[in-house]
Amino acid sequence: MLKAAFAGAALLCATTLSYAHGFTVGDLTIQHPWARATAPAAKNAGAFMLIKTTKDDQLVKVDSDIAEKTELHEMKMADGVMKMSPIASLPVTVAAPAKLAPGGYHVMLLGLKRPLVAGEKFPLKLTFAKGGVVEVQVKVEDMTYQPKDDAHSGH
Amino acid sequence: MTVYMRCLLSLFSLLAAALLLSACAKKLTFQGSDISDSQIGQNFTLQDQHGKPRQLSDFQGKVVVLFFGYTSCPDVCPTTLAELRTSMQQLGDAAKEVQVLFVSVDPERDTPQLLAQYVPAFNPSFIGLTGSKAQIDETVKAFRAVYQKQGNGPHYTVDHTAGTYLIDRNGQTRVLVNYGAGAAVFTHDIRQLLEQ
Numbered sequence: 001m002l003k004a005a006f007a008g009a010a011l012l013c014a015t016t017l018s019y020a021h022g023f024t025v026g027d028l029t030i031q032h033p034w035a036r037a038t039a040p041a042a043k044n045a046g047a048f049m050l051i052k053t054t055k056d057d058q059l060v061k062v063d064s065d066i067a068e069k070t071e072l073h074e075m076k077m078a079d080g081v082m083k084m085s086p087i088a089s090l091p092v093t094v095a096a097p098a099k100l101a102p103g104g105y106h107v108m109l110l111g112l113k114r115p116l117v118a119g120e121k122f123p124l125k126l127t128f129a130k131g132g133v134v135e136v137q138v139k140v141e142d143m144t145y146q147p148k149d150d151a152h153s154g155h
Numbered sequence: 156m157t158v159y160m161r162c163l164l165s166l167f168s169l170l171a172a173a174l175l176l177s178a179c180a181k182k183l184t185f186q187g188s189d190i191s192d193s194q195i196g197q198n199f200t201l202q203d204q205h206g207k208p209r210q211l212s213d214f215q216g217k218v219v220v221l222f223f224g225y226t227s228c229p230d231v232c233p234t235t236l237a238e239l240r241t242s243m244q245q246l247g248d249a250a251k252e253v254q255v256l257f258v259s260v261d262p263e264r265d266t267p268q269l270l271a272q273y274v275p276a277f278n279p280s281f282i283g284l285t286g287s288k289a290q291i292d293e294t295v296k297a298f299r300a301v302y303q304k305q306g307n308g309p310h311y312t313v314d315h316t317a318g319t320y321l322i323d324r325n326g327q328t329r330v331l332v333n334y335g336a337g338a339a340v341f342t343h344d345i346r347q348l349l350e351q
C-alpha cells in the first residue's frame with residue numbers, strides 16, 4: 001500500500017517534471033523552448049518551441065542578446081532544396097498552436113555572440129500582438145538532440 | 156509416375172527455386188528514392204577535417220552516406236546528422252562498413268578545424284569534407300545538387316539540397332533519402348546495400 005503510494009507520487013513528480021520547462025503569461029503558454037548546442041565557431045542556430053493560447057494572437061517579434069540578429073523564419077521545401085526565409089508574423093490560435101519545430105518555423109539566431117552549450121539556458125523575448133512581451137529561457141539541448149513527439153511536425 | 160519423371164520434376168522445382176532466389180537477391184527495395192539508373196555522383200577530391208585529401212574512391216568497399224550542408228545550418232543539417240547517428244546505433248557492428256560524409260557547401264566559413272568541432276560530435280566515425288569553392292561546386296554538380304548563399308555580411312545562410320545520397324560498395328549512387336525521413340529509413344536502405 002505504502003509502496004504503491006510512493007510509486008504514485010514518483011509518477012506524479014515525473015509527470016510534473018516533463019512539463020516543468022514551460023512559461024505561462026496571461027493567455028499564452030510557451031512549452032519547451034529549446035535550441036541545439038552549436039560547434040564553438042558556428043555562427044547561426046535555430047530555436048524551437050510550442051506556443052499555445054486561450055485567445056487568438058500573433059507572434060510579431062523575437063529578440064535575444066545572444067545573437068546579433070534574431071528573426072522569425074519559415075522553412076519550405078522547393079525541388080528538394082530546403083529554403084529558409086524571414087516572416088513578419090506567425091498566427092497563434094486557440095485551435096492551432098504555433099509549432100516551431102525542425103522542418104517548419106523557427107527563431108533564427110544569426111551571428112551568435114557565444115556558442116550554445118548543452119545544459120545552459122539563454123533568454124529570448126517574444127512579442128505578441130495582443131499578449132505583449134513574454135520572456136522565456138531557451139534550454140540548450142545536446143547537438144545531437146532529436147525532439148521525440150514533434151520531430152516531423154513541420155511538414 | 157516413373158522414377159525418371161519424378162526425378163525430372165524435382166529437378167525442375169529445384170531449378171525454379173534457384174531462379175527465384177537469384178531474382179530475390181538482385182531485387183532491392185528501398186524506402187528512399189531509387190536513383191540507381193541516374194548515373195549521378197562521380198569521384199571527387201576534397202579535404203577532410205584533418206586537412207587530408209579524400210576521394211570517393213577511398214571508401215570503395217563501404218556503403219557511403221553523403222550529405223551536403225554547413226556547420227551554421229540551424230535545422231536540416233543537425234536533424235539529418237542526428238538521424239544518421241541513431242541509424243549507426245541501430246546498425247550496430249555493421250556500421251563499421253558504413254562511411255558518413257558531410258560535404259560543406261560553405262567553404263568560406265567551414266574550415267577543417269570547424270568541421271572537426273562539428274561532424275564527429277554526432278559520431279566519431281563521421282567525416283566532414285570541405286575544399287575550394289571550385290572543388291565543392293564540382294562535387295555538388297556531380298550529384299546534381301544545388302546550393303545558394305542567402306543574405307550578405309557575416310550572418311548569411313545557405314539554402315541547399317536537403318536529401319541524403321546512399322552510395323553502394325562499388326561507388327554507384329543508389330538512393331536519395333528525403334529530409335526528415337527518419338533514422339529507420341536510413342537503417343533499412345543501408346542494410347539493403349550492405350547485404351547486396
Ligand SMILES: [Cu+2]
Nearest residue numbers: 073084108229
Ligand atoms: Cu532560419
